[in-house]
Amino acid sequence: MLEIGLTGGIGSGKTRVADLFAARGAALIDTDLIAHEITAPGGAAIAPLVAAFGPGCLRPDGAMDRDAMRALVFSDPTAKATLEGITHPLIRSVTEARAVAIRAAGQHPYLIYVVPLLVESGKWRGRVGRVLVVDCHEETQISRVMARNGFTREQVLSIMHRQATRAERLAQADDVVDNDGPPDALPPQVARLDALYRAQGAVPAAPGGEE
Ligand code: ADP
Numbered sequence: 001m002l003e004i005g006l007t008g009g010i011g012s013g014k015t016r017v018a019d020l021f022a023a024r025g026a027a028l029i030d031t032d033l034i035a036h037e038i039t040a041p042g043g044a045a046i047a048p049l050v051a052a053f054g055p056g057c058l059r060p061d062g063a064m065d066r067d068a069m070r071a072l073v074f075s076d077p078t079a080k081a082t083l084e085g086i087t088h089p090l091i092r093s094v095t096e097a098r099a100v101a102i103r104a105a106g107q108h109p110y111l112i113y114v115v116p117l118l119v120e121s122g123k124w125r126g127r128v129g130r131v132l133v134v135d136c137h138e139e140t141q142i143s144r145v146m147a148r149n150g151f152t153r154e155q156v157l158s159i160m161h162r163q164a165t166r167a168e169r170l171a172q173a174d175d176v177v178d179n180d181g182p183p184d185a186l187p188p189q190v191a192r193l194d195a196l197y198r199a200q201g202a203v204p205a206a207p208g209g210e211e
Contacts, residue, residue, distance in 0.1 A: 001103055002110040002201035005127070007118035007169065008134030010159050011145035013179035013186070017134045018114045020190040026197075027108035031115050034094045035087060039064035044094075048086045053079070110197045119164040119172050129200070132193065133173035136180045138166060 006021075008014045015030075022028045038045040041062035049057050049064055053072075059065045073080035095113065102111055118124040118131065125131065138160065145156045170176065175196070177189050 001106075001108070002130070002197055003099070003128050004110060004112045004130045004132050004175075004197060005118045005124050006112050006114050006132045006134065007116065008136075008179075009138075009141050009163050009166065009169065010116070010156070011141040011148065012134040012136050013144075013177075014114055014116065014134050016183070017177050017179065017186060017190065018112060020186055021112055021194065024190065024194045025109055026194070027102045027111040029095055029098050029102070029111065029113050031091055031095055031113060034091050038087065038090045038094065039066070044090050045087050049083075052082050052086060110201045117163070119169050125172065130174040130197075131172050132175045132177065133169050134177045134179050135166065135170060135173075136178070140180055 006014060006018055008017075018028055018030065037043055039049070043063075046058070046062065046064065053069075057065055057069060069083060073083055099111060099113075102108060112132075113124075113128065115121070115124055141160065142153060142156045145151055145159075146153060149156075151159075175193055177186065177193070179186060
């Protein structure tokens with residue numbers, strides 16, 4: 001089964017593009033959603049987080065306090081390593097368990113992993129057959145995230161500065177969806193890639209994928 005890593009900067013339109021692929025029959029695994037699931041009340045990361053950071057890392061409802069943890073790891077690299085040491089292996093094992101189930105069910109033509117930090121993590125490139133980048137200008141990202149999240153320009157820029165640059169992401173892309181235009185511009189691009197991925201999935205993928 002062809003497996004694709006879909007990535008893009010914050011606000012580039014990953015979710016929107018992934019949903020269009022799902023509507024065409026693709027299997028989707030969204031690693032950001034998994035990160036939220038494991039840090040929701042009763043999630044697999046909650047007990048180890050409390051053991052490492054104390055009960056203050058939780059909100060009253062028992063979910064990880066994302067704002068508090070974001071502020072903590074921003075100023076403390078050791079805390080960042082501890083947090084990632086807890087969450088990343090759990091995200092990886094849930095992701096892999098879902099992939100195993102999807103491959104075994106054999107009901108989808110191909111599988112797309114949505115991985116916001118694919119380029120940054122460095123490990124994903126070898127796990128997928130193709131990398132699909134959702135691309136737009138930085139100014140487009142800024143105005144979308146300001147509108148979606150109610151962030152200031154400075155808040156969006158500080159997130160973007162911790163992500164790969166547009167050029168770094170494009171350098172890793174096998175395929176690109178241009179999302180600078182209106183939403184109507186997306187379905188034809190997704191349809192073209194859907195046809196390509198279905199055709200590729202019809203033959204066994206070469207070991208290690210293609211470059
Ligand atoms: P990501 O998942 O990459 O952060 P989203 O898919 O959530 O990005 O898109 C970011 C925001 O921009 C959302 O509010 C979305 O509805 C909006 N958006 C995405 N693509 C377009 C587009 N082509 N035109 C207008 N708004 C868009």
